[in-house]
Every structure is written in C-alpha cells, then in structure tokens.
Amino acid sequence: MSKDTALDAFCAFFNKLDKTCTGKLYNVYTEDVVFQDPLHRIEGIEALEGYFAALYTHVEECQFTFHHRQRLGDTAFVTWTMTLRHPRLAGGSSYAVQGCSQLIFAPKAANDQGGQAKVRCHRDYFDAGELLYERLPVLGGVIRHLKRRAGT
Template sequence: MHQDPALEAFCHAFKNLDKTCTKGLENLYTDDVSLTDPLHHIEGRNALMGYYIEMLDNVTECHFATHHYQREGDEACVDWVMSLSHPRLADGRRIEVAGCSRLTFRGERVCRQRDYFDAGAMLYEHLPVLGTLIRWLKRRTRPTPPSH
C-alpha cells in the first residue's frame, strides 16, 4: 500500500486519546472542517476541538484501533473499532463499537469527516431503562433463520 503521511497521522492520533492530546488533533483539521456522525454535526475547527475537549474530559479511556484505511485523491476511508469507558455508561465497563470514517482532505488536513457507527451500541444500549428497551427491540427485529 502507498504510504500516506496525512492519513497515517490521522489514524495514529486516535490510537490513544486523553485530555492532553487535543492540540495534536487540532493540527489534523482545516479551520472550516465539518464533522457529522449519528449523534452530532459540528462546523469549524474551534467547535470540533471544544467537542473533543468536553468528550475527553468525561471518559476514562478512549482509543481507536484502525484495521483498514485507504486514500484515493482527496477521499479516504478508515475502518476502526472504538474502545470507550465512561463512568455513566455500562457501569464504567469498556464498550467496543465498530465504525468507519469517510474523510475528505484539503492538502494535508481533513476538511470533512463523516463517521458511521451504531449509536445504540455505543450509547443508548448502555443507559439504564432505555438500554433494556433498545436491546429488546433489536432482538425482536432480527430476522429469524429459515426453517428447513
């Protein structure tokens, strides 16, 4: 695979996140970056850094294991598994959620990021009451295997 320093720097920055790494994240994005995921839409690097600071202030552990990434021109895709521990989710136990980020680069920085992941698996399933309901609904809506 062709080496891509900008994409590799992006993947490396998310390996182990904590409150001290937001400056490194800032260097990955353009001033007018747009990030969209199932839970948020954020415009601008300052707003995005504020989001990261707030998120990282409340988590015990957060890191991303990238399994495959590829870039063609200005477009890139990164497959990842996020491991997250938060004191108010799943009684503080680690949650693992698979996802994918679609990135658009302008030069060496990301100007658009669209993250795809199961928000229920990350958040809602681990809340008291609501989690029980969502897990029940997921079981009920799974296709039944054909009988022979």
C-alpha cells in the first residue's frame, strides 16, 4: 500500500469488482465519469455500471496485480497485470494481460465529509489482441501467426 489513500482504495475496489458489486461503482467514480479502453468509450456512472455488469456476466476469474503507482496532483498512473478466465476465451484457461491505467481524480467537494477523492476519468491501455482477439478459436491463430511474422 502507498500513502495515497484514494489510489489505494481504487486498486482495492477493482480487485473486488465482479458482477455482484457493480452497483458500488459510485464509491470510486464520479457520476459523470468517462471510462475508455482500446475497445470502448463509456460516459456516465450508469452506463459504466451497465458495461461492467455485462462484461462480468460470464467472467469466472478476474484479478489484478498492481505494480507501480504514481500520482502527481489529480493524475495517477498504475501498471497492472490482469489474470482473466472466461469460458469462451483461451479454452476456458486463465491467462494474463499487462496494462496501465491513467486516472484523473475529481477535486473533493467542499462539503465532502472526509470521503475519498473519486475518479472522473479512467483510461486503460493494453493490447486488445492479447486480451481478446488472440484468445478466440479461429481468429486467435491467425493473429498469433501475423504477430510471429511481424517479429512481435
């Protein structure tokens, strides 16, 4: 744990996130949050709740290991490894994807009674092919072949 309680709370929340607790997103995000990853752009807490609820419907495991955390002012960066298991990806086996999140915290409201600062912008950076496309039965083989030919 770092000395940044808001960033620590965010990381702890994400490791508990599953389909049963998407309604608690308001604990870490503002109502007008903007969430973006290589596959989606979501605006607003209600839309984000729907997105995560759908995303976690069939996920059997999703755990984050957070590595480096750095914050300056209202902006933070966190590197992570996500371990994921989904019955339709990678033959149902667990696999890991590395990424980074940029978080922008909203200023705490003047009438806030000691609560944590909340995230108003969350952008994830990761290889979408590594997360999804390479794990699909037919398409995955094609993408892996192309990556080998390209030397990546």
